[in-house]
Amino acid sequence: MIASLPGARITLRSLELLIVGLIRATGDELWLICSRPVKPGSFRFLCNALVHCDSLRDAIREAGRFLSLVMDDLRLSLHVEGDAACLALNDLSGPSSQKPQLHGTILLFAYGILCWLSQKSIPLKGLHYSFEQNFFSGELAKVYRSPIKYNEARSELVFPRDILQWSVVPDVADARKFLSAVPGILLIRYLDEITISDRVRNILKRNVKYHLSLETVAAMLATSPQTLRRRLKDDGVSGFQQLKDDVRRDFAFEALAKSNLSLEEIAASLGFAEASAFHRAFRRWSDLTPGHYRFEHGATGVHH
Template sequence: MEKGSVSVYFVQSALDSLRVRGIDAEALLLDAGIAPATVQSPHGRVTPESFSKLWLAVAAALDDELFGQDSRRMKVGSFAMLAYMLTDCATLGDALKRMARFFNLLLDDFHCALEVQGSEALLTIRPAGQHDAPRVFGFETLLMLQHGLACWLVGRRIPVLAAAFCYAEAPRSAEYHRMYSENLRFGEGATALHFSRALLELPVIRSQQDARAFVRKAPGNIVIKYKNTDGLAAQIRRRLRASSAADWAGFDDVAAQLKMTPATLRRRLDDEGQTFQLIKDQLRRDMAVDLLSHSTRSVADIAVQLGFAEPSAFHRAFKKWTGANPGQYRLQGTGQG
């Protein structure tokens, strides 16, 4: 599986749940190996492992796996119980109906449902409480959990035909393309994932023993493993990842490999909110985060591997991406910062 990274936006949203309750978040950040400077950067990234540690720590501090987004707490252990319960279902459709009932029993401010419209099935979440504005992080967290569980139950990614959101588009929506689909709609009546109705007949292949292993690795495995891999940007990313950065093909060559004209490729990428340069920058960023976190290679060697002519250029780029320089990021990740 390709390594990835998680936007600092999700880290900030989780920490906001602590701050509004007067709980100091710095110790949890340090324990998760996340540099405070990274959290302050609008473009910061963290590893899935660090995000998982922080997610679990915040949930434990609040005793709430939905981070205070609902009037009632989703107590720690709820997600694990749900995973165990769903392994008894025969098909994906049965599991999604049971999952919706489970969340509707626990929560007051969100209403979950499985709906069918013609050839499509919809996993929907609607606001149910009396709030002036949608609790965006609550919708994001619920959608992430439900889609990740559904994919895990059948042992494959469920391709999302379209994703709708009951709130206005925000800058972080760029993350949604990789998480769900290139077809996004905002300001809709419900937050929903559209997928093929035929997939409801897929058999559930997981056991309770599988569930124990799955829960231990959540939520990092949900955020990264089942991201959208069907979009054009994802295809280009895989092609680039297959070779060293120094040997990456140019834009015109990639267009030829995909049997498109450069103009068509540029237009198709624009439809996904991407550019060729942005794809390369994001891939270098994720490779850098992974190498600094999981290898002992020197910063200079990593700079060369990622195609930077000088270590200083890598330092500048990495600080722009994450808010910390490479050395600081590595030390923080090992608990020495």
């Protein structure tokens, strides 16, 4: 009742619990603000699919296709106008008192997901809504830290077009962590707290089979090699090659300890042309042979 009063506030945790309760009570991940329910599990399926995209442009397209399958009310579209990109909602529903809630929720979730996929706080050029300003509208400016316009032709997020080329950083394991924090993590603006070394490490993990260069990773992060090298040093990382070795070493340790892959298969998964090269690298990492490490730490019944 208090929350129904103008100017009243509830905590983020209370709002999160309210949303979770609504989903459970309604069996609908958008708590009955669409013309038909969105089945529980849909959001999880989407996030697990998006981590396999290469760029934010690809992720937006994939999300648009997914939205058209689970929702009749809206379509997601991407428009590039000069140096700006617009992620727009095309409304297919008729007049509804729930339109502000629906548009606001979808754009908030879209923004949160894009920030998570890029592991950056995305700067917005603007936020447009196709409905009138409400008494709670002032709160939205604090969330997006962006100019907001109302009674526009369409509801949309507007951001610099070069963001479309940003790489998708998380992997499937990261998706599990993200989903365990939903919906709370989507109710606040993404904080740019992840370090540059974590971003580089995530990219290398996703591409462990390939010998990515510093220049390639810098381009994926929309920065220069010189800046990336400096920021890694600021993070206390001795060098890019050390990060690459750490990622490959950790992958090898886990594969030897927990999988039934043969040594040849692990070597190929790490991009080694020959198993002998993998053996030499592994001895540098651990002073052990891969077979000895597996014997001491890992899986039985595997192929050597």
